[in-house]
Amino acid sequence: MKLAIFASGNGSNFQAIAEAVVTGEINAEIALLFCDKKDAYAVQRARSMAIPVISFSPKDFESKAMYEAELLHLLEEEQIDLVVLAGYMRIIGPTLLEVFSNRIINIHPSLLPDFPGLHGIKDAFYANVAETGVTIHYIDGGVDTGPIIAQEKIKIEPFDTLDSLEKKIHTIEHELFPNVLAKLIKTQQGESHL
Ligand code: GRF
DSSP, rough: OOOEEEEEEEEEEEEEEHHHHHSSSOOOOOEEEEEEEEEEEEEEHHHHTTTTTEEEOOGSSSSSSHHHHHHHHHHHHHTTTTESSSSSOOOOHHHHEEEEEEETEEEEEOOOSSSSSTTTHHHHTTTTTTTEEEEEEEOOOSOOOOOEEEEEEEOOOOOOHHHHHHHHHHHHHHHHHHHHHHHHHHHHHHHHTO
């Protein structure tokens, strides 16, 4: 099972997944980290773990379709089975979706369908809801829509600040994402032996 991880920023979820591959919790190979921002910290994390990095930006292409065609070429060349979006801040378009339908997984820091979009943690915090959480889901053509694979809830306490809530959410993410991927990959590997 070969994974490609897509990230745009800090890359802490990428690192959590990469560490779970190293310990054997996730029975897969990370073939590459794709980053649409070459200066993102995720790139440094990958380099320090000797994981190949590919980086280019939609700005280098005439259209989003051409950018994704290049990505698709890369994924096919590397024979990638599963694409994992770990803080990849772009919408996946039809070029990639048509070929990788049901094979692209995303993590979002809220209890979807509540608070989709770029600011899931902040939006939940300022909405004064009693609980929020983390969602792992398959990608479809929408913004943080698509079939949900797993969710974990967390209470927002009266003493929570945005900062404390962000820390708690990230702690959950770093456990949940590797766990869910490990289980999903195990199931898929079992099915392929049937
Ligand atoms: C995470 O909160 C994830 O849920 C969201 O983007 C953030 C990425 O963080 N999609 P990191 O780059 O993995 O540290």
